[in-house]
Amino acid sequence: MADIQKQFEDFHNNIKLKRFGENATLREKRDIIINKIKNGLKDKFEDDENGVPSVEFIDQGSYAVDLGIIPEDGDYDIDEGAIFDLYIEDYEDPTEMKKWIKEIMDGHTTVPPEIKRPCVTITYSIDEEPAYHVDLPVYAKSKYDDDLYLAWGKENSNSENKYWEVADPIGLNDYIKNSFSGDDKKQFKRIVRYLKKWKDIRFTSSGNSQPPSVGITIAACKLFSPYSEPNPLTDKVEYVDLKALKNFVYNLKNSFICEWDYEKEEYVYSIYLQLPVKPYKDIFEKMTKNQMTNFYHELDKLYNALESAENEPDPHTACKLLVEYFGDKFPVPEAKESRYTVGKSNAPSSFSALKE
């Protein structure tokens, strides 16, 4: 087995969002937006008889749970939930609060803010290219329970696409953060990042053809087991990401349901994975059967590649195999031939008494 743990760890360093690098800039931008919205609301509702609505913000997404990777296209993203201390019963139109934010943020960036179905998106750009964007999902409360509700819908959506849906962004963050601890958690984070990178490399980014990141994260919370073993070279028990990843991919593959499609005359695969918090819906619900089948086949190829890498004794060859799946951020150690000028050595047939 090729020991390529160091290469995996270097790969991880190459792709992860650094806490004090890219993240700090993002945090700064986030704070600017938060303040802008708070102040904007103050200005807008200063004279309103109900007073200024109070809003709190929570970090969401990979950024909140420290599972981010450097984006392929350079477009960083932050998910920041805006929780209004208002009751959904008083706001039949869930897009109303989204419109407030859009209004407040309008003119703040070159690209105007956009209301999307689950959020408001603020796009910052550098030299006309999007440099990062902040997605702001909007939540409100209910008079009848302690839950939060997410505002769905665009300004012009028809009424059945505009609704409040129960959600638990804080619970989700906690669920992910508390799934593992200590060094196991570090391996968990590495494995999730490897797969996010794999997803970016192997799937086109348009539409729902990519499995959602949160799906991979939740699947890892449920199906990943930390793996370490004694390293005979160093005589220490060490994490082996290659095997941990392979085992997880295996488990994920086995979560698919296989059916025969009579029309296409081939097997189609589907996966169902429940969100562990409210509204407990299927994380992969937006993917079509075709997309899921493709997802399955890609996992299968990845599994085979990981297995080949595991069986390959030479670290150069093993890593080269993986570049196809993880991209060129995956380091490849030098080849035997390029390091050693072994020149000519030969095993001739003329030596007598070769050992048995």
Add this chain to the structure above:
Amino acid sequence: MIRIMKYNYMKLLSDKQYLNDIIGEEDGKVYKIKFRLRNGYVVPLIIVFDDFFPAHLPLVSIDTDCFHVPKKPHILRSGLICYLDKEGVIWDTNPSILLDLVFERVEDILLANSEIVEFHREFNYYFSTLNNLKTAFSIYNKTNRVEQINVYTGKNSAPICFLADDEQSIKMLERLYELKITNLPNKALFIPLDKTYKGNVPQGDQFWSAEEIQNLILEHTTEEKIEQLKIFAKNKNNYYYLLEIPLITGQRVRIGLWYKKIEGRSTKSVPIIEYDPSQVFEILPIFICREDDNSLIKRGGGLTTNSRILLVGCGSIGSDILFLLARSGIKEFTIVDNDKLSMENSYRHFLGMNMAIKAKAKVDLLKKEIETRYPNTNVEALNTDILVAISNKQVDLEEFSLIIFAIGDPNVERKLNELVLETNTPAIFTWVEAYGIGGHALLVNITEKGCYECLIKEDLSNYAAFAGKSDIPYTMNINGCSGTYTPYGGVDSMQTALIATRLALSLVRGETTENCLVSWKGQAKQFRESGFSTSSRYEESLDVLENGTTNFIRTDCRVCGKRGSR
């Protein structure tokens, strides 16, 4: 006095990008280095050169002061890395390139997986590193039963040889050790395990404990065998065991165990499966050198068939053929010759001068020599003329897998050829020509056409011969008639024996499927200077001569010409 090459090892090592922190004296031979593997690990090593680098490779070992010794195949417990089995490799003598070779191999070992199968593959090697190891032979051949066998012991009851309890094995032991055995009081138990052993391979100071051995037997052997083992319970101070253990690699390895009682009550037991803490044994591992046929002959590159060979003529060619065939694993011979070994021919005879001085029959001397060298070989010696032996039914040509005639007498050979063609037994005729111009081996009676008679031309010259027709005999005479001899050397007879033996072996292996004539050709200078001329066949290419030809076959041969196609 060998001039010693001096290299600047420090510079050689420093030039390698993958080596760091090199510590050693400028003109010394011992260096501490940090070796960076391609996958990023850094391993501290010690490299030691000697005066004869690059004819000798440097020793490389783990620097145990700052690193543990990895449990990997080819890394000894001392830390020494056995990176090259130097037999069979020729390396570049450029010192820089050679260092690359060294570190490439060292890296291979450090990167190699350390799965248990790798240790099993080298089981015997690791076992041989055990402390307090004894060594014994085994001439006990394979069975799959639990069996009580003999163990021949030496001083202090130390085991020397494991063998079956039968006459043949005892005879072989007697021959091997050149002694007469009247009584073999010590017994051992042979225990062949049934299930594949998947555990660790003992090495160095890590031998199995009594409990581990007990578990090894109990967990890998059928209940039936365990019951059989119990029948052999004895009350002894020394218990010997010969185990056969199936390994992950599919091989079956044999090891021996010697249980030496140190203290404890006297009671009947089988300590190997009845671990009893009240009885204290010193358990000594025994490395088994296998003397049993199959493993040895295979190693010698030979055959393990049951061929029985009749060799007629035990002169210089015949004696060499016998020796070569015995070396190749043929075990059953009948040899026929009515001559005594004489001092005059002792230089070109296999037996040599110390045997010639005994002035005894060649067959008797050869039988003794071959059976002593290869104790499991049986040689039947007939000190008689072959034609007599056939006519009085002492020899039945049908009984043999192959007959080899090395008598160098064309007239007798023509007669023998006729007799052979009446049987189903293949035969090889072989002879050497004078002055080292060549030698021949003719295989007949495999196919219908082609026999010794085909060689005899109308003018009575031999088709195969390299010597041209001559009226002067090629013999020489030093001392009147009794001293007549054909001038050729030991090398020539041996070369002839070689082509005849190769032909015999390829027949036994089933590689040769038709009658053929094989020859070797030597220089003709001395022959021509003595006034002789070579034949036209001498001019044929080595290819044709050495690879065997069927060109000698005559359809109008008076002996084989009438035979139909088989």
